[in-house]
Amino acid sequence: MCCTTIPKKQALAIIKRYEQVKAIIAKYDKSREQLLAILLDIQASSGKNYVAEEWAEVVADELELPVSKVHDVLTFYAMFHIKPQGRYIIEICKSTPCQVTKADEVVALFEKELGIKLGETTPDKLFTLLHTSCVGACDIGPVAKIGEIVYGNLTAVKIAEIVLSYREVS
Ligand code: FES
Secondary structure, eight states, X not given: OOOOOOOHHHHHHHHHHHHHHHHHHHHTTTOGGGHHHHHHHHHHTTSSSSOOHHHHHHHHHHHTOOHHHHHHHHHHSTTOOSSOOOSEEEEEEOSHHHHHTXXXXXXXXXXXXXXXXXXXXXXXXXEEEEEEOOOSOGGGOSOEEETTEXXXXXXXXXXXXXXXXXXXXX
16 A cells, blocks of 8 residues: 545644644744744644644744754743643742742642643643743742733632633633
C-alpha cells in the first residue's frame, strides 16, 4: 500500500487550522520580532493550550527562521507548552511569599476539587494544574492564575466556586 488516507473531516480540520495559523502570522506581518506574540496567539487559539510541532514548523517557514530557533523559544519560556493541555491552565504561584501564605494547601485543594495531581490534566481535558512563579500579586496570596485572571486570598470555598464557574461556561 502506497498511501495513508485520513478522514475528510480530519483533513478539513487540518486545513482550517493551517489557514488560522497563517492568518495569525500574517496579522504580525511575518515579523521575526513578533515571534513570541505569534506563538502565544497560536497556543491560545489551539483549544488545548499548546503549540503543535507542525505549526512550529509553519512559523519557522513563514518567518524564514530555523525550526530549532522556534523550538528554543517554545522550550525556554515556561508560558509555552508543546504537548496538549487542558482548556484552562490553573497556575498556582509557588514563589516564597505565596508559599508563606500556604500555596501548598491551595495545590492540595485544587487537586481534591479536580481529582488530579499537580502537572496532570482532567480526563475531560478541561483543566491542567501547574505551578508558576510570582505573578505580581503577592499581597493577595496564595494566588492562582487562569489565563489572564489572577485569583487571590484563596480558600476551599473560593476554589470550589472558581472551578464551578469554569465548568459552567464550558
Ligand atoms: S509570590 Fe505569589 S504572586 Fe508573588
